[in-house]
Structures are given as structure tokens and as C-alpha cells.
Amino acid sequence: MEAVVGLILLLLRVSQGVETYCDGRQDRAQCYGALGGTVDVQLMTSALVLARYWWNENRTVILDGIKTRIMSNLLEDRSSFTPSNGTFRITNLSRNDSGEYQLEAIDLDGNIERRTLHLTIQAPVGSVLLLSECLSEGQMRASCSSEGGDSPQYSWTLDGHTLTHAELLSGNNETNSITLKQHVSGRLLCSVRNQVSRVSREETITDCDRSLLICGVRAAVGVLLLICITAYFAWKKANSNKTEGSAVAGTREHPENSVLMVEL
Structure with missing residues (x-):
């Protein structure tokens, strides 16, 4: 559980401050935003030449405006629209912001234009x-x-x-x-x-060949050292057994002197 929480916090730290831009003036534009980050979507060159415009998502009106006047903004707590350059800025992006959006605009001559764009929210790469x-x-x-x-x-x-x-x-x-x-x-x-x-x-x-040679030399030295240590303890044990055997044999040959030998 702690690992999952740590990963979520890491992704949030990474995504904070990540800003992306999308030109939505072309129909069927593909846009991307970072999870927890900010995206600037340019819906039009300028809203000043439009009589009315709506930006919808799944038939829900997100933005409704007349020239520089914003009639409604469903995401007003985390978004802003700049009529002079037609850019809609969304912050603190979530997975729910992914989807297909439609723009309907009526210019001053009464011409109607419709465009769509698809917005995808991705989690940014945390570390490698x-x-x-x-x-x-x-x-x-x-x-x-x-x-x-x-x-x-x-x-x-x-x-x-x-x-x-x-x-x-x-x-x-x-x-x-x-x-x-x-x-x-x-x-x-x-x-x-x-x-x-x-x-x-x-x-x-x-070069791996050189690295393998170094590793091989180190391994050989380690094996040689292990053999020397094993041989030393074997020799020490053999000498110890030989000394103990001599002491027992002396006791059996001269039982009357056994007490004296122990004292000596």
C-alpha cells in the first residue's frame, strides 16, 4: 500500500508544471495533456470575429460565449478562456477530461463552422x-x-x-x-x-571482454584464497588430532605414571 501511495505522489510531483499545447483550429485534431498538468487548447484564432460560439463534450456545453463575453464556463474553477487569441486553458487535468470535444461557431456574417478534437490525458514518465x-x-x-x-x-x-x-x-x-x-x-x-x-x-x-577478464581474475584469486584457508584449517585439525593421539597412547603404556603426566 505504501509503495502505491509513493508512486502516486511521485507521478503527481512529475506532472505538476507539465504544460502542453494543442492547435484545435484544424478539424479532427489530436490533443494530449499530462495527468495533473495543464493544457492550452487554441479553439480559434480570435473570438472577436464571432457572433456566438459553443464548446461541447458529449453534448454538454463546456464554454458558451459571445465575442469577449463569457456566458458560461462549466470548468471555471480550473480553466480560463482568452477571447483575443481563442485559447482555452485547463489546469489540474484528470482522466475524466479525456474525450471528444466539438466547437460550434457563428461568425458575424451568419456562417456556421463545426470542428471536433480529441483530448487524451496521459500520465507522464516518472523516472528511468x-x-x-x-x-x-x-x-x-x-x-x-x-x-x-x-x-x-x-x-x-x-x-x-x-x-x-x-x-x-x-x-x-x-x-x-x-x-x-x-x-x-x-x-x-x-x-x-x-x-x-x-x-x-x-x-x-x-568492453565486456576486458570486464570479464577482470571478473575472472578476481574470481580466481577468491578461489585460491578459499583453498588456502581450507587447507590451513585441515592442517591445523590434523595436527590437533595427532597431539591428542600421542597423549592417549602415553597414558596407556605407563598407567602408573598417568597422574604424574597430567600434573606435568
Whole structure:
């Protein structure tokens, strides 16, 4: 339960201050907003040239206005509309804000225009974890995972350039796990993004063959040290048993001197 609460708090901290922009002047526009963040939707170039306009969602009137006069705003506690540039700003976005919206506008000549846009609210990517491990034949496997974030997309670079087939053994630049060929080294960077956020993590990787050699030497030294310690304790135990055996044998050969031997 504590982990879930911590994740929610992290996502809220990440999403706070995330602002996105959407140009809704084109019909069927696709817009995105960050969960807990702010989105600026430009509904029109200016409301000053319109006689009347309505912005609806599922037949519910969100905004109703006449030129610069706002007749009603269903989201007035967390939104604002600027008639001069036709921008509707919504803050503290929630999942419920996702949906299809329709704009109906009547210009000064009586012409009617209708447009729709779809707004999708996504949780931004919180953080990125990059893990790498050397394989037995000198290759390196790298995996990238993100905390939170809806519909994450992955990309990889090495020393600032996109990974090539000469460097990749398996996977590609759009998967979260890749395997690099032998002798590949440099600054490996994984980026995770969606429509409202982008987070990266970088790690300097070295030649796996050299790393495996170092690990092998360390392992050999450890094994040798373990053998020496085991041999020492075995030798010590053998000497102890030999001493105890000599003492018992002396007692049996000269029982009359056993008390004297103990005293000595």
C-alpha cells in the first residue's frame, strides 16, 4: 500500500508544471495533456470575429460565449478562456477530461463552422532505470524500464548517435531491451517518452571482454584464497588430532605414571 501511495505522489510531483499545447483550429485534431498538468487548447484564432460560439463534450456545453463575453464556463474553477487569441486553458487535468470535444461557431456574417478534437490525458514518465550485464561471450545486454507513464516509447543512442546494426546483436532502437555486440563501449543512453513527457538515463559501458577478464581474475584469486584457508584449517585439525593421539597412547603404556603426566 505504501509503495502505491509513493508512486502516486511521485507521478503527481512529475506532472505538476507539465504544460502542453494543442492547435484545435484544424478539424479532427489530436490533443494530449499530462495527468495533473495543464493544457492550452487554441479553439480559434480570435473570438472577436464571432457572433456566438459553443464548446461541447458529449453534448454538454463546456464554454458558451459571445465575442469577449463569457456566458458560461462549466470548468471555471480550473480553466480560463482568452477571447483575443481563442485559447482555452485547463489546469489540474484528470482522466475524466479525456474525450471528444466539438466547437460550434457563428461568425458575424451568419456562417456556421463545426470542428471536433480529441483530448487524451496521459500520465507522464516518472523516472528511468537502466541496467546492463555482460554475457558469457563478451556481449552486453541492456534493459530500460520506466516508472509510471502511459504508452511509453523507447529509443537508444551510443555517444550521441543512434545504434546501428554493426553495434546491435539483437533488439532495435525502439525496444526496451537490447544486446550489444562484442567490443562495443561508450556512453549508452536510453530515452523513454510519451506524448506529454520525456526522460533519459545514461551509463558509460566498457568492453565486456576486458570486464570479464577482470571478473575472472578476481574470481580466481577468491578461489585460491578459499583453498588456502581450507587447507590451513585441515592442517591445523590434523595436527590437533595427532597431539591428542600421542597423549592417549602415553597414558596407556605407563598407567602408573598417568597422574604424574597430567600434573606435568
